[in-house]
Amino acid sequence: MSEMVHALAPNALAAKIEKGNLPFKKLSELEPLSGILGQERAVEAIQFGVAMHRPGYNIFVMGGAGTGRSSYVTSYLKSEAKRKKTPSEWVYVNNFKDTHVPKAIEFQPGQAKVFEQDIRTLIDGLMGTFPAAFEHPNYQQQKSAIDRAFNDQYEAAINLVERHASKIGVAMFRDASSVSFAPMRDGKALEEADFATLTDDERDAFQAGVSELEGMLNDELLSLPTWKRISYEQLRELNLNTVKESLDPLMAPLFEKYADQEIMIQFLNEMREDLDKVIIDQFVDDKTSDNRDESSRRTMYEEMYLPNVAVTHTSDGGQPVIYEPHPTYRNLFGQVEYSSDQGMLVTSYRLIRSGSLHAANGGYLILDAEKLLTDHYLWEALKRALKSKALKIEHPYADMGLMSTTTLSPEDLPLQVKVVLIGSREIYYLLQDADPDFQEMFRVLVDFDDSLKRDTETELAFARLLKDRVAKEGYADVTDAGVARLIEYSSRLAEHQKEMAAKIGDVFELLGEADFNRDLAKDDVITDVHVQRALAAKKHRTGRVAEKIIEEIVDGTILLESDGKAIGNINGLTVMQIGDSSFGAPARISTTVYPGGKGIVDIERESNLGQSIHSKGVLILSGYLGHRYAQEFPLDISASIAMEQSYGYVDGDSASTAELCCLLSALINVPLRQDLAITGSLNQYGQVQAIGGVNEKIEGFFNVCHARGLTGTQGVIIPKSNVINLMLNDDVIEAVEAGQFHIYAVEKADEALHLLTGLEPGELDANGKYPEGTISARILKRLEEISKLGEEEENADKDKAVEESKKADNGKENAGTKKG
Numbered sequence: 001m002s003e004m005v006h007a008l009a010p011n012a013l014a015a016k017i018e019k020g021n022l023p024f025k026k027l028s029e030l031e032p033l034s035g036i037l038g039q040e041r042a043v044e045a046i047q048f049g050v051a052m053h054r055p056g057y058n059i060f061v062m063g064g065a066g067t068g069r070s071s072y073v074t075s076y077l078k079s080e081a082k083r084k085k086t087p088s089e090w091v092y093v094n095n096f097k098d099t100h101v102p103k104a105i106e107f108q109p110g111q112a113k114v115f116e117q118d119i120r121t122l123i124d125g126l127m128g129t130f131p132a133a134f135e136h137p138n139y140q141q142q143k144s145a146i147d148r149a150f151n152d153q154y155e156a157a158i159n160l161v162e163r164h165a166s167k168i169g170v171a172m173f174r175d176a177s178s179v180s181f182a183p184m185r186d187g188k189a190l191e192e193a194d195f196a197t198l199t200d201d202e203r204d205a206f207q208a209g210v211s212e213l214e215g216m217l218n219d220e221l222l223s224l225p226t227w228k229r230i231s232y233e234q235l236r237e238l239n240l241n242t243v244k245e246s247l248d249p250l251m252a253p254l255f256e257k258y259a260d261q262e263i264m265i266q267f268l269n270e271m272r273e274d275l276d277k278v279i280i281d282q283f284v285d286d287k288t289s290d291n292r293d294e295s296s297r298r299t300m301y302e303e304m305y306l307p308n309v310a311v312t313h314t315s316d317g318g319q320p321v322i323y324e325p326h327p328t329y330r331n332l333f334g335q336v337e338y339s340s341d342q343g344m345l346v347t348s349y350r351l352i353r354s355g356s357l358h359a360a361n362g363g364y365l366i367l368d369a370e371k372l373l374t375d376h377y378l379w380e381a382l383k384r385a386l387k388s389k390a391l392k393i394e395h396p397y398a399d400m401g402l403m404s405t406t407t408l409s410p411e412d413l414p415l416q417v418k419v420v421l422i423g424s425r426e427i428y429y430l431l432q433d434a435d436p437d438f439q440e441m442f443r444v445l446v447d448f449d450d451s452l453k454r455d456t457e458t459e460l461a462f463a464r465l466l467k468d469r470v471a472k473e474g475y476a477d478v479t480d481a482g483v484a485r486l487i488e489y490s491s492r493l494a495e496h497q498k499e500m501a502a503k504i505g506d507v508f509e510l511l512g513e514a515d516f517n518r519d520l521a522k523d524d525v526i527t528d529v530h531v532q533r534a535l536a537a538k539k540h541r542t543g544r545v546a547e548k549i550i551e552e553i554v555d556g557t558i559l560l561e562s563d564g565k566a567i568g569n570i571n572g573l574t575v576m577q578i579g580d581s582s583f584g585a586p587a588r589i590s591t592t593v594y595p596g597g598k599g600i601v602d603i604e605r606e607s608n609l610g611q612s613i614h615s616k617g618v619l620i621l622s623g624y625l626g627h628r629y630a631q632e633f634p635l636d637i638s639a640s641i642a643m644e645q646s647y648g649y650v651d652g653d654s655a656s657t658a659e660l661c662c663l664l665s666a667l668i669n670v671p672l673r674q675d676l677a678i679t680g681s682l683n684q685y686g687q688v689q690a691i692g693g694v695n696e697k698i699e700g701f702f703n704v705c706h707a708r709g710l711t712g713t714q715g716v717i718i719p720k721s722n723v724i725n726l727m728l729n730d731d732v733i734e735a736v737e738a739g740q741f742h743i744y745a746v747e748k749a750d751e752a753l754h755l756l757t758g759l760e761p762g763e764l765d766a767n768g769k770y771p772e773g774t775i776s777a778r779i780l781k782r783l784e785e786i787s788k789l790g791e792e793e794e795n796a797d798k799d800k801a802v803e804e805s806k807k808a809d810n811g812k813e814n815a816g817t818k819k820g
Contacts, residue, residue: 056440066504068504081363086314109317514531568592
């Protein structure tokens, strides 16, 4: 006789905190804990990753969302970064020799903005100096002297010709651009009508005089280009000297301030050369300069000389810690923008926009791995930048021929950054398998555990963490009973009596909802009552589908019995996941058995609804039956197993123990109790193994029984290895305490059969036989009968074949006789 399995005691159904066991009455008595709860392995790893400065030691933070991974890593990086040297700042400036390749200049922290202000001061000086320098009397006098010298030479030559013309009786007329001649009589130029009255000799004499004068004019003005060149050179020298004399006082402070920076002196010299040309072009050679207002001139100076500050830091700010929430190519690497000028796209170094890598250069860049990997090109570009240690701004798809507009190629910046990727375990292992560069570049794994050990020390630390949250969010104080209920809820999330969920975000969410309930009730502190109300409200908000299923079971739409007995039917326990909520949904499993050689047919698999793990569980049944009952004769049965009224995909092997009990019930026609539901994974030796979602499964069947009315005999059968996972709701525990509901924990399938049938499973005696009347003896007898039926059918088939063969032979003999 096997020992009867007894129902679990109420105190085994959840790890409750007894009143007074917490060393405080309210959270206000505790010091807050800011940081991370537990996670010693992860803390050690992040410390190592930050301290290791060799190439390739970037960090991947792995764990579930809500475990505090992001907030802790960010907080730790900022605390460490504050103590380290602030990195350099960078500005982009105009490359006066090649405007398509802007230069990058490095500055000490805090100096980039100072340099920008220095250039603004210079621009202010330019605005005040020009065009005033060209309007100064001294400049105007020198310019007039140069113009006068040229004009005097010109006038002297013209006057000489004019005097000679007067001597030979020819009048000379001149205007701004030409010289003309006319005949004279009595000291007066003749009109055209009078010229017609002249004799031929007089006309010939006039033409000869004009020819002489033109030759003389040409000889006298032969040096005019030389006079113009000399005048131009003198005027150019005057302009350059004027610009130099005006610019030297403006530029001298800059040359003096940056005298020890070679690249700055080079830039200032190039800018000075460009200013010489620009100022002369704008105020001397540009005829339209009078129309250029002061605002447009300032804009021109700023667009040509004002630096484009890409990265700035406070001098005592330490290393930057940058989180990029939307990692696109432009947000990470920066971009070159364009503006429209008369319908054309134009750009300049002033339209270079820096990205997160610029801001994080010299420090830390935090990225969400899942978001980053949505763009394969972006992932490859980031790897290239980290390998080359160079930050390059380019159009992301230029090398694919998708960018035709002329753009800039800013000078690359040296890149020194530690990238911190935050992602799930699935993404981490996917990158390890799919990308050979990943392991080489992200050598530090920070693994955040999904659960924490629950002990007195952890519970107190958890309470202090709640205190920190209460202070930050402005919640009311929380009593020890309220904290105890939150701790129990955390263990429920972890599905373990000796552990707590590391996903602290869900607990914080419940705390906020409890404070909301407290506020509605006008209470001063948060108690376990408010926490329980918040849980009940959350369950109600997400429980529509679960309630609908119970209603359909109660009204008979879904067939499921919760009392009586039935052959080949059993109540299995399943869990349904919809969105962020999960709930237990009991389901009827049915089995039919008949002679034949098809074996065990999984209807779910045959209809393409059974997933691989569920199919594996069904196949294990054949292994168990063969090992235990088919040692002396073949297992010659056909059986069909189905989860009734299931129209979606079924996965998991938690129903395999229920399916075995149901199969054996149908095989030997022994009824099973319908007031019990069962869950558990079976191995080939009949041991019942742990499953997931045990709390939801128990509560799902309990809710059905409660809706129909508890009889006092109802209950569930679970694997004994799942007892440590029990964190049941109070209504289930209260029903167990009242003897209205029972929870049994089994180690073997025989124990489950005992509970379901009331019959002894049976154990082999000294002769290798099972006692008469036991379940095992009945099974062997029935299998032997089915096997013999198979043998009889096989022998009958053989006899029939032999008989038909004899008839065929006799037919051939008769045919031969007649022929003879």
